[in-house]
Amino acid sequence: MSSMVTQVRSVRIGALVPLTRPGWVEAGRHLLAGLELAVREVNDAGGIVGRPLELVARDTAADPQRAAAAVDELARLGVVAVAGEYHSVVARAAAARADALGLPFLCSSAVLDALTEEPTQWVARLAPAQSHGWQIYADFLLGAGHTRIAVAAEPSVYWASGARILRDHLAPRGGTVIELDMRALTPTAVCDELVDHRATALLLLVGHPEPAVPIVRSVRRDPRLAEIMMGAPAGQPEFAEWAMLLGDDGAGIPFLRYLPEHLTPLGARVGTALRERLGEVPSFVAFEGYDTVVVLADALRSHGADGARTAESWSRVAVDGTRGRIRFSRVPGISVWQWAWPPIQVVDRDPAEPARFRILHAG
Known part of the structure; x- marks a missing residue:
């Protein structure tokens, strides 16, 4: 009997996720959970015109060369699209x-403005461009009365871009950005620099957990810096590991996350399912993963399992995601098809209850 059963060929999409160090493993785990949940739900609802959707995941480990090689491999395996990635330089x-x-390639979670050197029809992005989100963060800083802002920065295109966005946005509004080179400074030396420059805010433009966690501990323990605000626009405090490593020291550090004040009805249902899958509160990255598959499944159902037709369909996407209606457009200065814009919040962990998030500003 089994010989008479015809195997229905799956529709394959590739997924790039950081699942080992030095990748941000927790972000990768959340991204993959969102992708996998959405694939399961697509298949429960009949797949792509009767064909099952299959996710082929590859670990990028935050390595750009490894990611490029994975794209080559996925193309050889016959995927109709690639999705995911969290780290901007890797994406x-x-x-x-x-x-x-x-x-x-539908980029789920990386924000670097220049995702490609030249405009392309092949790439679309769900996450907001860094310039958009970090300008909202700069407005939050000004609104909170901070005009002398130090950034502890490591060398990378992403961190350099972030520092430039902050400087360009703050300077005309009376703000000063003081750059502290983390190749040359210990966490203790950072504290001395903050005192010398009379900074009222320190932004962590560095990797997690090293050196972000030691910097936070040093600043919290320095009585000269009792009034300084620390911030982490890249979102390091979003994940449970931050709270586990830092405890109360990790609270009150504002960061960017890409969630609305209230999720859509779909988002509320998905949030419950993600929490069960992850065993913890899902981050915005998990919702980005889910929404990625929602978009791709809609395009594949509407235009067939053909890569060129999927790329041609970015401008026609109009689908309800977990965080709102998703459409792509061409945004000045952005080389890819862009959802403009996902909801953006500045939040922190409540010092009175570090497991709870407070919304401080919305953009």
């Missing part, structure tokens, strides 16, 4: 490779 390498191969 940029993946986008360049996908563009060169003519393979659609």
Whole structure:
């Protein structure tokens, strides 16, 4: 009997996720959970015109070359699109490779403005561009009365871009950005610099857990800096590991997250399912993963399991995600098809209850 059963060929999409160090493993786990949950639900609802959707995941480990090689491998495996990635520099390498191969890439969670060097039809993005989100963060700083802002920065295109966005936005509004080079400074030396420069805020433009966690501990223990505000626009305090490593010291550090004040009805249901899957409160990254598959499944159902037709359909996407209605457009200065814009909040962990988040500002 089994010989008479015809195996229905799956529709494959590739997923790039950081699942090992030095990648941000917790972000990768949340991103993958969102992707996997959505794939399961698509298949429970009949798949892609009767064909099952299959996710082929590859670990990027925050390595751009590894990501580019994974895109090549996924293309050989016959995926109709590539999705995911959290780290901006890694997503940029993946986008360049996908563009060169003519393979659609829907970037879930990386924000670097220049995701590709030249405008491309093959790449679309759900996360907001860094310039948009970090300008909202700069407005929050000004609103809170901070005009002398130090940034503890490591060398990377992403951190350098963030520092430039902050400087360009704050300078005309009376703000000063003081850059502290973390290649040359210990966490204790950072404290001395903050005192010398009379900074009222310190932004952590550095990796997690090193050196972000030691910097936070040093600043919290320095009586000269009792009044300083620390911030982390890249979102390090979003994840449970931050609270586990820092406890009360990790509270009151504002960061960007891409959630609305109230999730859509779909988002509320998905949030419950993600919490069960993860065993903890899902981050915005998990919702980004889910929404990625919602978009791709809609495009594949509407235009067929063909990469070129998927790429041609970015401008016609209009689908309800967990955080609102998703549409893509061409935004000045952004080289890819962009959801403009996902909801953006500045939040922190409540010092009175570090497991709870407080919304401080919305953009």
